[in-house]
Amino acid sequence: MTEAVPQAKTQGLSPCAEIVRDHDHDRWLTLLFAAPHMREDLAALYAFAHEIGKTRERVSEPMMGEIRLQWWRESIEGIYDGLARKHPVVAGLADLVARHKPDRSVFIDLIDARAAELYDEGPVDFDGLLAYADQTGGALNRMAAFLCGAQDEAHLSAAHAVGRAWALTGILRALAFQAAMQRITLPKDALEEAGIAPESLYRGQFSPDMIPIIRRIANAAQEAIRKARTQNGSYPAQARSPMLLAVLARDYLDRLAHAGDDPFAAPFDRGALTRQLKLFWAVLRGRF
Known part of the structure; x- marks a missing residue:
């Protein structure tokens, strides 16, 4: 059984962990019950989900949202091609991919699912x-x-x-x-x-x-x-x-x-x- 009392520090968090703590508090609470060595990978995944999930709220027209999501598609492709962009969430995802080697289609499909939201x-x-x-x-x-x-x-x-x-x-x-x-x-x-x-x-x-x-x-x-x-x-x-x-x-x-x-x-x-x-x-x- 995982430990009942979360042991994660509240200071000195990674950029991905800060995003999750500040913008997806429910998932942050569940993340604290993961084994310590798993938390950064979960933080990177959840931070990525937050970034693409808020696209519709951050743009005034669909085309701008398409541009943002395309940036993330290219960032995912770059990770798998060994050319990760200098961005804290991309860096976190690059570490995740290096450790677990998930199929890139998982990330692309998540991005594509958010594209439909742009048109209300x-x-x-x-x-x-x-x-x-x-x-x-x-x-x-x-x-x-x-x-x-x-x-x-x-x-x-x-x-x-x-x-x-x-x-x-x-x-x-x-x-x-x-x-x-x-x-x-x-x-x-x-x-x-x-x-x-x-x-x-x-x-x-x-x-x-x-x-x-x-x-x-x-x-x-x-x-x-x-x-x-x-x-x-x-x-x-x-x-x-x-x-x-x-x-x-x-x-x-x-x-x-x-x-x-x-x-x-x-x-x-x-x-x-x-x-x-x-x-x-x-x-x-x-x-x-």
């Missing part, structure tokens, strides 16, 4: 939403488990399922924020069938007709977690850090349920200490 089109249907969750959160968490030593396909698939759940939970948590930016990552056909105009969400108006859509997404996240937890008894201890996102996702989903499945009203920003205690308890029990 959103998924056409529920299957498209699940595909998006798999291509982003699922693929990322599978990679994190691989870096931590998971090799069995059942274990890697469980990590992918947790990543899907985390991505779906993130979509629900970010709904109000994205709506304020006039973006919606919800199935278009479901919104149309419910007679919900995206403009109403842009104004922060939540309709009871939204509840079945929200509940279906939350149920899909819970189902992915249940699937992953079937591996609880056999999951290698050294690879449990990425799986702890399941603990955090369940907490957020519980808060959503208690708010009547209204993401605009759910207290997602509260309960940070509670979530940390849940992580400690999960690690002590050797579960996720």
Whole structure:
């Protein structure tokens, strides 16, 4: 079992670790439960995910986002060609690749999945939403488990399922924020069938007709977690850090349920200490 009390220093962090700590605090908490020699690789992966994941928020038009993502594609190719750019996250990825030799397509696919966000089109249907969750959160968490030593396909698939759940939970948590930016990552056909105009969400108006859509997404996240937890008894201890996102996702989903499945009203920003205690308890029990 990994140690219950995180031993990472809070000062003297690498640039990648600082990015994760400051911008992806939930993953930062799970990272602290990884074995010390694994933390820098996870930090590089998560920092990379943050950099490409925030592209849409940082640009005013799709073409600028395409340019940024192309820079990352070229940076990945450079790493594999032995010509890593002088950038802290690229340097971290270069070290990761040297140690673990993952297929470059993993990184390219993660970048490509973010390119679709630039055009604010959103998924056409529920299957498209699940595909998006798999291509982003699922693929990322599978990679994190691989870096931590998971090799069995059942274990890697469980990590992918947790990543899907985390991505779906993130979509629900970010709904109000994205709506304020006039973006919606919800199935278009479901919104149309419910007679919900995206403009109403842009104004922060939540309709009871939204509840079945929200509940279906939350149920899909819970189902992915249940699937992953079937591996609880056999999951290698050294690879449990990425799986702890399941603990955090369940907490957020519980808060959503208690708010009547209204993401605009759910207290997602509260309960940070509670979530940390849940992580400690999960690690002590050797579960996720």
